[in-house]
Amino acid sequence: MMLRITLFGALRDADARGFIELDVPDHSTVAQVREAMQHYVREHALTISPNLIQRSAFASEEEILHNHRQIPGNGVLAILPPVSGG
Amino acid sequence: MADIYTAVVDIAHAPLDVSAALDFVSDPRFGGIATFIGRVRQHNLGRTVTGVSYDLFEPLAVRTFQAIGERARQEVGGPMKLYIAHAKGHLQIGDLAVVIAAATPHRDEAFRACRLAIEAVKHEAPIWKQEHYVDGDSAWSEGCSLCEEHRDAELAAAKQGGNKHGHGH
Numbered sequence: 001m002m003l004r005i006t007l008f009g010a011l012r013d014a015d016a017r018g019f020i021e022l023d024v025p026d027h028s029t030v031a032q033v034r035e036a037m038q039h040y041v042r043e044h045a046l047t048i049s050p051n052l053i054q055r056s057a058f059a060s061e062e063e064i065l066h067n068h069r070q071i072p073g074n075g076v077l078a079i080l081p082p083v084s085g086g
Numbered sequence: 087m088a089d090i091y092t093a094v095v096d097i098a099h100a101p102l103d104v105s106a107a108l109d110f111v112s113d114p115r116f117g118g119i120a121t122f123i124g125r126v127r128q129h130n131l132g133r134t135v136t137g138v139s140y141d142l143f144e145p146l147a148v149r150t151f152q153a154i155g156e157r158a159r160q161e162v163g164g165p166m167k168l169y170i171a172h173a174k175g176h177l178q179i180g181d182l183a184v185v186i187a188a189a190t191p192h193r194d195e196a197f198r199a200c201r202l203a204i205e206a207v208k209h210e211a212p213i214w215k216q217e218h219y220v221d222g223d224s225a226w227s228e229g230c231s232l233c234e235e236h237r238d239a240e241l242a243a244a245k246q247g248g249n250k251h252g253h254g255h
Contacts, residue, residue, distance in 0.1 A: 008141050009214030010226040057232035059212065061145040066234050078143055078212075084229035085140070085147075085172060085213025086124050086184050086204060 001026050003033065003071060006078040010052065014045040024071070030058045031067040037079065056081045089167045090159070092151035094144050097175040102182035111167040111189035118193035120200035124184035126177045134220040140174045140183065143212035147172070154206040158188065158199040166190045166199055172213060 003022045007014055014020060022036050034053060041048040057080045058065045060072050064080075071077060091110050095102055104123060111119055126138050151170045158168055169187040177183060184207060188199035207213075208230075215227045231237050 006143075008143055008212065009216070009229075012141070055231045055233055055236045057234075059143070059146055059232075061143075062149065063146075064232055078146070080143060080212050080232055081214065081226075082229035082231045083209070083211060083213055084215045084227035085142075085211045086208035 001075055003028075003075050003077060005033075005037065005058075006076070008078065009081045009084075011048065011056065011079055011081050014041060014048050020044075028071050029067065030065050030069050030071065033058060033071055033077065034067065052081055053079075089165075090152065090155035091169045091171075092148055092155065093171040094142055094147055095171055095173050097173045097177055097181065102171050102173055102185045104182070104185055104187075107169040107171065107185050107187040110169045111187045113167055113189060115165055116167065116189040116191055116196075118191065118196035119187060119189045120193070120196035121188075122184070122186040122200050122204045123182060124204070126179050126181050126183055128179050130217060133217075135179065135217050136220050137176060137178050137218045138183070139176045139216040139218070140172070141214040141216070142172070142174045144174070146212050150211045151207065154203055154210070157206065158202050161202055162190055162195045162199050164191065164195065166195065168199060168203060170203055170207060172207065172211070 003024050004019055006019045012018060020040060022040060024033060024036055038050045038053045041050060041053060059078045059080055128135055155168045159166055167189045172184045186200055186203045188196045190196040216224055217227060218224045231240060
C-alpha cells in the first residue's frame with residue numbers, strides 16, 4: 001500500500017511538500033515503516049540523520065503508535081521528531 | 087470537559103490572551119490561581135535570537151493537551167479548572183508562546199496542576215521550535231523523543247546524570 005507520512009520540525013527538510021510517500025506491504029508495523037523511512041532518507045534526503053529517524057515517533061491524529069503497532073488502514077501517518085514546545 | 091480549555095492559537099490571527107485564561111479559570115469555588123506564561127527570549131545557548139517559529143501536529147497536540155488536563159485533574163483529586171494554550175507560527179522576541187492557568191480551592195493544588203501541565207506540554211506535546219538567529223541562521227531546538235525506546239533510555243540517562251530532563255529545557 002502507498003503510505004503518506006506527514007513531516008514536522010527538522011524532518012520537513014526531507015521533502016518541501018511536507019510529506020513523503022512510501023510503498024510498504026499491507027499490515028506493516030511501525031518498526032517496518034521506520035526501517036523503510038531510514039532507507040528513504042539515505043537515498044533521498046542526505047541532510048537528515050538516520051539517527052533522527054531512530055529517535056522519532058510515529059503517530060496518527062489520535063495517538064502515538066509504537067513499534068509493534070500496525071500502520072493505520074487509511075494509509076496516513078505522521079513522523080514526530082523529538083519535541084520542543086513551550 | 088467544561089473545566090478544561092485547550093487551544094492552539096495561530097499567531098498570525100491573534101496573540102495568546104492571558105486575560106482570557108484568567109477569565110476561564112475564575113470561579114467562586116476557587117481561591118488559588120497559578121499561571122505559567124512562556125515568552126520568546128532574546129538569547130539561547132550564547133546566541134542572539136531574533137524570533138522563533140512553532141510547528142505543531144495540531145490534532146494530536148490538542149488531544150495531548152486534553153490528556154494532560156485529565157492527568158492534572160487526577161493529580162489534584164478535587165475541583166479544578168485548567169487552561170492550556172500554545173502558539174503556532176512565527177513569533178517575535180517577547181511574544182507569548184504558551185499560557186497555562188490552573189485554579190483550585192487552595193494554592194498548593196493550583197501550583198501542582200500548573201507545573202504538571204507546563205512540564206507535560208514541553209515534553210509530550212507534538213510541538214517543534216525553530217530558533218532564528220541574528221546572523222540569519224536557524225536551528226530546530228533539541229527536544230524530547232516520543233519514541234518509547236528512546237524515551238526510556240533518555241529518562242534512564244537523565245536519572246543517572248542527576249538531571250531531571252536530560253537536556254537543557
